[in-house]
Amino acid sequence: MKPQPRGPCALIVIDMINTYDHEDAELLVPSARRVVPVLADLIARARLARAPVIYANDNFGSWRSHHGELVDTALAGAHADLVEPVRPDDDSLFVVKARHSIFHETPMSYLLWRLGAGHIVLSGQVTEQCVLYSALDAHIRHLEVTVPEDAVATIHPQLGSAAMEMMQRNMNAQIVAAKEIDFAHPPDQPNPG
Template structure:
């Protein structure tokens, strides 16, 4: 039987971009869920994979992206969910966690067939990532209280689309069970 991986999307962020002011309240609301998922996944030996925008910083090491975010004005949103020494980190260029990244290969190497998605932005990167996972025949769970949005109405529609069109399981963080 293949296993699970917790995928943390775009949480290492400087929030120095368009729509950041609209996004910040939702990120604050999603933080407790993301933190709870990280703690439980780590405790159960489930792989944690951060897949993060590079913000135009094409570097092979995640440390520079993390350091930049931690030095910014919203470090309080990054520090509680920062990768630990066991976390895996993949840099992405665009919306989907799969687009031009080695994630599919890594998941095969880890024998993972079930992705638990958290992070941002629900109506963009999370939605596109769920679709790309679905077309790769991976099971997807989206944690509704651990994803942040810019536009609440679009996020609600995106969650519904993921559930209906992509067979995604939409759950709260408290309802996620990890098996390592």
Template sequence: MRTALLVIDMLNRYEHEDAGSLAESVAGVVPNIRRLVDAAATQDALVVYVNDNHDDWAAGRDELIRWALDGEQPELVEPIAPASDVPLLLKARHSAFYATQLEYLLRSRAVERIVLTGQVTEQCILYSTLDAHIRHFDVAVPRDAVAHIHPELGDAALTMMERNMAATVRDTDDLIEFLT
């Protein structure tokens, strides 16, 4: 079963209303996201970044990466900025699937299983998991590689993903095997 690792919304300047609590959570998950990206590269798993365009419809890959690195928390971006040979799709709404080419890319690469990581657990990760589930992808979410704004909502979202969307919710160490 071919697997893809999706890295959601990690290009961020952390200059918005909820930036403080989000950045604190992100700091705790960046090392695990890096581990997953590295593991995917060694195990022939497709890595795809999907990021909010932050309402800049003219921004391309390089501009978006530079924009994030020039923000308040470049140390949260630099370790996991996408390499030039990794697909980066832009989205305008919460789900990585909504109005993007993601499903086409995954189907064209015969992907059946996805591992979702990134931010925000109770928003974009939750909605992307739902959209993956209704598209019949096998979904896994590493609970220690997704960042939340509100811990209690993040926990509730993970519970919903597991119970209502048949997602496998485990720690990063347990999900690295999914990338094979």
């Protein structure tokens, strides 16, 4: 029997505050363009349902950065059109990360515990890197994981597909379309109505 989620569902937006001036960016940008409208809608629905929205983002190697500076830098870049629709609002939470996993030496576990969130929705980029490693770390922390397949961007589509299969098979992640996610009634919780 599958364990029941332990609390509210949190949406985690991974590395979408981005300047796209890194290696492989030219391969990532087309996928990000397809994902941004879907992700913007997902973020809006999470906010409407009062689900926690947490941005987990690289710091661009600048160890004195804070989230406002990261957003400003990304919005001043060549691909601001990919950042503006998904930018954090005043109620969004922000965790700066240095490596692939949103959990690696960050306060993410503590933050989710404080929120009482036992179920996370992983969105953003890159499916075959940060999303995959974050799903594994969430799984070993006994968190329920959902990945909206149309709200994650890839550099290499074949690796992205393989990562989705690994998350589903090895980490018990639910792979769904973003429109199927109901933040008010996460999967495996009864819908009163």
